[in-house]
Amino acid sequence: MRRISARAHAKINLHLGVGDLREDGYHDLVTVFQSLSLADTVTLDISAEETVASGSIVGALTVNGLDAASVPRDAGNLAWRAVDKLVDHYRVQFGLEEAPRVYINIHKGIPTAGGMAGGSADAAAALVATHALLSETYPALPMGTLLELAAELGSDVPFTLRGGTMLGTGRGEQLTPMLSRGTYHWALIFFREGLSTPAVFQELDRLRAEGITSGPSLHTEDLARTLMTGDPEKLAGTLTNDLQLPAIMLRRDVARTLDVGRQAGALAAMVSGSGPTVAFLCDSQLQARDLVDDLLADGSAYSGATAHGPGKGAHVID
Ligand code: ATP
16 A cells, blocks of 8 residues: 645635626635645555556545544545546546556544635645656646646635635636735634535625625735735735625624634634634734634634644645
C-alpha cells in the first residue's frame, strides 16, 4: 500500500455580493475569497494488488476529526467524486485503462455545512492527490484544466484549489488573484447544526422579493485598497456579506453570537459565507484565542478555533 496526502484550506468571504437568481438556478456572485489556516487532509491509500478498469476506483472512504459523523462516506462525498472525475478525464484524454484501487481518508479540521467550503476543500485536495498519482505515469495537466474540472465539482472548488486571496465572479468559480499584505487573525465559532447553502440563498431571494433587504453589494474597490494596507482595523470597516441577514433569519442564535463577540471587543463580526459559522476579525492571535475561550465558556456555541489568513491552495504533503 502506498500513500499520498494532500491538504486544502477553508475559505472566508471578505466580501460576498449576491446578484439575482439566474436561469440555471445559480446566483451571480461578486466575492473576495481568502483562504484560512484551518484545513482538511485527504489521504489516498493506493492498493498494490487491486486494479480497476472501469467505474469508480474508490474502494471505501473513512472520515475522522471535526463533525466527522455528518460527512457522507459514499460516492456523494466530494472527495470521492473528485478522484473519479480526474480518473475519467485521464481515461478519455490519455487512454488510461487500469488504475489502482484507492482508499480515501479525510481528516476534517473544517466544520461541515459551516459556510467555510469544507467539502470543496476536500474535493480540491483529492484532485491534487490523484493528479500527483496519475501524473507519475501519464502527462501532468495544466492548472487551467484542473480548474475546469474543479468548477464542475462545485463553485468553491476552484478557489480552494488555488488558495490565497482572489476575486471570484460568475458562480464564484472565475478567479482573479488579488493583493493582500500581512496576516489577518480570526476567531471562528462553529455551531452544532449546519445551514443548507441553497436554503440561505432562497431566504435572500424571499427577503428581496418582499423588499426587506436591498440589492447586491457589487463594489470591492475599498476592500481591495484596504487589503494592501495590511491593517485589520481598516479591513474591519470593509467586510460585506449579503447572506448574513438571511442566515440570521434562519438561525437567530447566530445573531446572539455576533453580538456577544462584538461586545467582547472583536474588530468586526460577520457570518462566514452562508453560515452559520461566525467569524470575528481580531487584532492578534492572542485576542482571537481569548475570544474563542470567552464565547465557549458562556455556552453560546459548541466549538471554535482560531485561524489566520491568507492560507495556501491545495497541495500534496509528505
Ligand atoms: P460552502 O461554504 O462551499 O457553501 P459549506 O462549508 O457550508 O459549503 P460543506 O462542509 O462543504 O458546506 O458541506 C455541505 C454538504 O456537502 C454537507 O452537508 C455534506 O452532506 C456534503 N458533503 C459532501 N462531501 C463532503 C465532504 N467531503 N465534507 C463535508 N461535507 C461534504
